[in-house]
Each structure stands twice: as structure tokens, then as C-alpha cells.
Amino acid sequence: MVQPTGLPVEAVLADVAEALVRNGSAVLVAPPGSGKTTVVPLHLLDFIDGKILVLEPRRLATRAAARRMAALLDEPVGTTVGYVTRHDRATGPATRVEVVTEGVLTRRLQSDPSLAGTSLVIFDELHERNLQTDLGLALALDTKSGLRPDLGILAMSATIDTDAVAVLLGTDGAPAPVITADARQHPVDIRWTPPPPRQRGTEGHVANVVRRALADDQGDILVFLPGMGEIRRVADLLTDVLADVRLLHGSLPVEEQDLAISPSTPPIRKVVLSTDIAESSLTVEGTGVVIDSGLARAPRFDARTGMTRLQTVPISRASADQRAGRAGRLGPGVAYRLWSKMEHAARRPHIDAEITQVDLTGLALELAAWGVTDPRRLRWLDPPSPSAWAEAVGLLERLGSLDDGRLTDSGRRMAQLPLHPRLSRMIVDAGKDAGLAVWLATIIDERDPIRGRPDEVPTDLALRVRLLIDRSFSLPGATISSLTHLRGTASDLARRAGVQALDEVNLDHTGVVLARAFPDRLAVRRGSPGRFQLRTSTTAFMAPSDPLATEDFVVAADLDGHRKDARIRLAAGIDRDHVIASFAHEVDESRRLEWEGERLVDRTTQRLGGIVLASVDRRPQPSDETTTALVRRVRDEGVKVLPWTDKAERLRSRVRHLRAGMGEEWPDWSDTALRATADAWLGPHLSGATSWPEVQALDLARILRSALDPRLADVLTRLAPEEITLPSGRRLEVDYTGDQPRVSVRVQEMYGVKDTPMIAGRPVVLELLSPAGRPIQITSDLAGFWRGSWHQVRKEMAGRYPKHVWPEEPWTLPEGPSS
8 A cells, every 4th residue: 555645646546546447448637746657556556456557658767657656665676566678677576567668568569469467558648649659559459449348548648638538548439537637836937038149059058047047046957958969068068067967868877867867965956957858757856947948859750761860849838838847846946948938839739749750660560560451440649641651661561571561471570679670670681690780780779879070970880880899999989888888788689689699790791781771771972982872862971081981882871861962870881792682683784775975885784773783885786776776866856966968958948849839749858857757767777877977977868869759859850950051051059948949140141041040930039149249139030120120230330340241231142151
């Protein structure tokens, strides 16, 4: 029996127990610090025969909740109350309340869908809406509706859409009961403290507000920052303050985490720099002041890049209230919000559910292991979006874990490991490289052991593996605590995966092993060192000085999420032969004729997605294919690229003239028509050609004449002769480019000619020139010219060219030029 604690939730404990006994499900809404996490499970032991599972979203909160409950029972952890996380366990034969992390609940449901021996599952802090929480709730509800109608489910939260949760947990169309515990919250003075207009960077402003709070306010200080980088930078700025500065982050060793939440030692005040890990479930003892940056790291998935990255985002109004409430648990408190009141009003009321924001590949694998191929079969607060679901299923198929929606043998083994499917696939299919795969999975799944500026931290995963297995090897930025943590995590993962020889690794195989997890992240170097193209055709980069910057191929395990040009954070090199061997079933070999300037080449290409693995050029052999390629270039670029001579152009103009005057009996030899029909009139003359210079050597006049109907070819000279012959015997070239045939001739050469020459019964347009070759008259009525304007022209010409003969009646002279 638990002694009364005086916490607000005790007032509704009987209502919670009654709701669960009568309905099997209930929703409890209680503010932070009301005791719901620790008091409710212990009280329900008197009404529940079997085991109670309490689901916590964070490992630190899991341990802290178990320790607090054990302390209330005056027992050590592992007796009545125990906990289980992925890497830590404290339970015993008498344990009836197990506090577990989300993944642990999923594993238990997968191994035993009936949850034999468990009577109640409590989902604490449901408002955080983690993906694993939503998955665990969906599976538990499925178990309750089928195998275990007697399984109790209790959802607890401080801020959540209670109506939606009650409907989700309800049965037979009736919502589950909602019980609300009144708050016992001391007043909290909200102080809006946005940074000065010209101040750059969050950290400097946070440090200044910490100094202000130490001077003006009472109690220990809890500072909310988005990530470890900001925490360390603020800590560096506070080395001069008279306070005990402690850090609280999930990546820190357990001892440092426990120190951060433990009471301070008066008179020294405590300043805890924390992420949102301290927002709910966790009590940081002694807190009287909260300083809230208003920021958090949240996972966001980009379906185009296939990457989920933690992004810094503004928190919701509900999260801000949760954080501020931490200052009012012991007495009146103060909350500094480092943004404006106006900005606060524009923020979202609640955080977005992770299921709507992150990569769903792990969820799809879990549901496949559950026997569900369509997520609509289960009950969700927010169902998976169809597009994100399709993306996840597609990746599982590429990883070989799904076949027609069902788990393959590899998929079943993958589902047994508490990893993202990419990483579990890397381990189960690694063979002799299983030890290397475990190290790689650990590094990628946990946190990079090397800290520093992005341009200074090497991307090579092989260096990190060597750092972990070779105690004599060191790299700047690596700490002993981070390496110790990774080694312990890798040992635990190896045990789960059945891998024995963890230290027997071949670092030369790093890229090959990594490619099994990230087949879509193969990248080829393009141009300068550090510039790469992924097989999805997007670009990525690393520092030009990076050890992998000059590799021809790398496999990128971690990118910063930018769509157009992502920074590669973790990668491994892989040589061309291993690329071809690893992706043999996906390599597409194609052969095609392509142009290299004026040269046509027969190119054989091996391609993997958007990456060209190899390309070999040969001189093409004459064939229908080469002829088609030559003709295609003419059609693509236009007939202007062909070797048009004056003779060929004159032939075209003669035929165009006849077509215009006599109709479509004559062919259309316009640029457009010749371009469209190049395969018919030009193709036969390219047989045997394999290069553009051979095209440029063609006799187009001969080719066009051969394409002309023989009957038309016979009358072409009569109807549109190339030349006309004057009575003097002089031949004049006829220009057919205008509407009428035209001849340019010095006027003196027309002496002795009375009438206009005719072609096909029509007069020729005469352009009469001066002795200097300048036009003096254009006419198609020579006789009229002689009798009319010639007299005026004669006077002008005689004045300009007195040495030439300018007769009054030139048609009466003998034919031929006179001077």
C-alpha cells in the first residue's frame, strides 16, 4: 500500500480505477507534477491482478519513473517496480509494474500478441505523439479487439485532444471515460524576453538571461535548448557564473543525466541546460525558474530525398505551457520566454504527430511482421499518409524485406532487431562481415563519437570503426565516454543479432556492407574533390580536404537533408568493381550511338540509376542504325546543316517555282518538308556513312534530282531552264527565287533584242544593269521599255558613260554588246 503523497492526482484515483474496471479503457488528463506517472500505476496494483506496463517515450524518464515509484514503496528498483529499456534492465520475479520504452512494448507485442500475464498498458505522455507510441497504441488496440478483450488501456497526458483519444479507445461506439485531475500549480510569472534586434545567435541571449535570473530570481534554473550543440555553447558562455551548470541530454552517460535531475547543494544554485527531454515525465528537482528558447529538434521526412532529419523548429503553445509549468511545482515561479507575445499567439496549439512527419519504413516493417499490409486495418489517432506509406513500402521492397506485401525470410530477421530496417538489413545479410555491420549500425543509430565543425570532422565510417576496435588509435573530437557508450551498445546489439566475432572486421569492406543498408545513397564523384552525384541524380558534397573527397564512389549514410545539395556527414568509400558486384541485378547496360562533336560513336554504358558506372566508345559500323542516327541529326538540327551548293539551291528554287505555278504535282522542297522527309530522300544516300564529314561530302543537287519523278525531270529543263540564250548566243542564268523568273543583264547585251524572252510561255523579269552593274530598270516588257523610258535612261547613261554606245533604237542593232 502506497502512503498518501498529497499530489493532485490522488483525488481521482478511485475514478480511474472504476473506469478501467467497468470499461477496460480510460483517458486521464493531469498537469505536469500532479503525480500521474508515479502514483497512478502503484494505486492500480490494488485493482489489477496481472502485470502493469507503463510506456514512457524516453529512456531517462523510464529509469526516473521506476526509481521514484520504487522509492514510494521503499523498495529497490527491480522488486515490485522495474524498468526495461533497449540497453538496460532492472526487473525481478516479483516485478508487477514495468516501466518500458516504446520500442520494448512493440517487441513484446510482436513476440507475444496476447501480452500474456499483462493486465494493463499505460501510455504516459501520449501528447508527445511519438511514432512508436502511436504504433504501440495501434497494436495494443488490435490485441484488445481480438485476442485480449480484457486487456486494460489507460492513456495519460497533460495536454491532448481528449475527445479524439476517448473515441479511439472507446468500444461499441461509446468513447472511453475521460477523468481530469485538477492542477495544483503555483502561479508562474511569464516574462517575454525576445533577443535585442541586432543580437546574433540564440546562445548569447540565453546566457544573458541566465545571469539575469541568477541575480533577480530564486530557485534552480532549467533552460530549454534545442540540441546538444546549443547546450555545450551556452555552457561555455557560463563558465564565469557562480552556479553549478549541469547538462541534460539523451546522449550523455547515465551518471551525468542522473546528476542533472538530482537536487542541488545549497547555497550553490543549479543551472540545468536541457533539451525537451525535461518537458514532461521527468522532474528536475529544485526548479524555480524556466528559461525557454522556444525551440526544439523535431524529425522531418522529405519523401524526395528519402531522409528523415532532426530540424530545429519553434515549439507549440502547449509545449511552452508544459515547460513553464516546471517552474511552478514547488512554489511561485518564473518563466522567461525568449520570444514575443505576438509571436506566441501565432504558434501552433499542439505539436505535429511524428507519424505525419517522419520516415515510415520501420512502421511498415513492424506492420508487415504483425500481418498487416494495409494500415487502414488498424486504429490510429492520425493514420499514415498514403504517399509516405508507399515510399516506405518501396524502400522495404528494395531492401529485400517485402515481397508482394509479405515479409521475406530476411524481413523476418530484420524485424527482430531494434533498428531502422536499413540497418537491420545490413546486419542480417552481412555474412562474414556481420561484426563490421554491427559496428556501423551502432555508430549510425546512436550519435557520432567525433565532435567538431562539419568541415573538420572526417566523414569516413571506417575511421570510426577503427577508433572503436583499436584502443591505440585516436581522432580529434572523440571522447572516452562516447566511445565507451558505443562499445557497450555494439556488444548488446551483437548479442541480439547472434554475432560472435565483433572485433574481426575488414575495414576495406566498409563501403560494401554499408551499400546493403543504403542502396539508394550510392554516389559518384563529379568534377572537383568532394563533389558527388547520388544515384537519385541529386548532388551532395563534403569538404575538399576530407579523406573520402577524392574517392570515385562513396555510400552516404548520413546527409543533412537539403534537397538540392546535401552535405555528406557519414560515408564510406567503395571501388567500382564492388559497386558493380553489389548492384549487379540493378545495373542497366545499354548501347547507343551518340555524337561527340562531328564524330558518331558507338557507346556502351553501364548505369545505376542516375550514375554512369562505365562507358566505352567504339567506331560504329555501317548499318541501318548509323544511317538513322545521321538522318536524325539532320531532322534535329534542320536541313541548313547540309552542304548546300549554288547548284543544289538553284535546283530547289526551280522546283519551288514550278510547284507555286503549276500545283502539287511538283514536290515540296521547303526546309520544313525536306526536314520532315529526310529519311526518304536523304537516308538511301547515307548507306555506308558513319561520320558527319561523310554527310558534308554529299552532292545534294544530284540527290535531289534523283528524288524527282523521272517524268517531271524530263520537263524540268523546258519549263524552268537553268539559263536562257540570247540571240547573240550569250547564256544568262535564271533566278527562280522570286514570284517570276528573273535575269540580271547589262542593258547593252540586250541591243538587237526587241521583245522580252519567255519561259514556259511567261515573260522573264529583266533586271537591266548599267555598265557598272547597277540596276537601271526592272521590266517584263522590253519592247515597252525601248519605246518609252529608254529615251530618258539613254540621256542619263550617255552623260555617265560617254565611251559607250547609246543608240536611240537599240532593238534595230545587231545582237550583242556595243561600246
